[in-house]
Amino acid sequence: MKHSQAEILREYGPFPNADRVAGVTFDGRHVWFASGDKLNAFDPEVGEVVHSIDVAAHAGTAFDGRYLFQIAEDRIQKIDPKTGEVLSTIPAPGNGGDSGLAWAEGTLWVGDYRGRKIHQIDPDTGALLRSIESSRFVTGVTWVDGELWHATWEGDESDIRRVEPESGRVLERIDMPPGLTISGLESDGADRLFCGGGTSGKVRAVRRPR
Helix, strand or coil, X not given: CEEEECCEEEEECCECCECCECCEEECCCCEEEECEXXXXXXXXXXXXXXXXXXXXXXCCEEECCCCEEEEECCXXXXXXXXXXXXXXXXXXCCCCCEEEEEXXXXXXXXXXXXXXXXXXXXXXXXXXXXXXXXXXXXXXXXEECCEEEEEEEECCEEEEEEECCCCCCEEEEEEXXXXXXXXXXXXXXXXXXXXXXXXCCCEEEEXXXX
């Protein structure tokens, strides 16, 4: 297993009217993050919020190229980012214990925090397709270049793990500095992993090892 310390490239926030950061996603231009009662988008080059949607946003956030998906309590909402309209909802597999959210291969991948699992589900029905076990509490989930990464958070320690999608075996681990916890995870498709910072109200960009 490859093991390294996180290289933090940049910190964003805290942001106005957002006292915490939960789910994080990237639409190719803006980073979106969940802050409880709204979804916020900021420009990662400038670091300022440019758009917000008033919608329940408690945990993981994902983007499928057109729509946003957002965990709210025990359900997942499909949202039009242009209008803010909730188009549909499906049940979340963790029954309210859901954390990270990612879109890949036409399906949603959902972190189950205390269940220490990642569930792959049908985005239209919520039907469970399969589950991957983890050895730690799962927060964020993301896919990049065919690789599955997820974040963990226990106590005041967090790390980012690249795992084998079939078995969940850890292939690589990036340790965050003590006290810097991760509440959501997303890739920019290149060298940055965006990490939600929980009650710090920050988003941190961490270098993805190559």
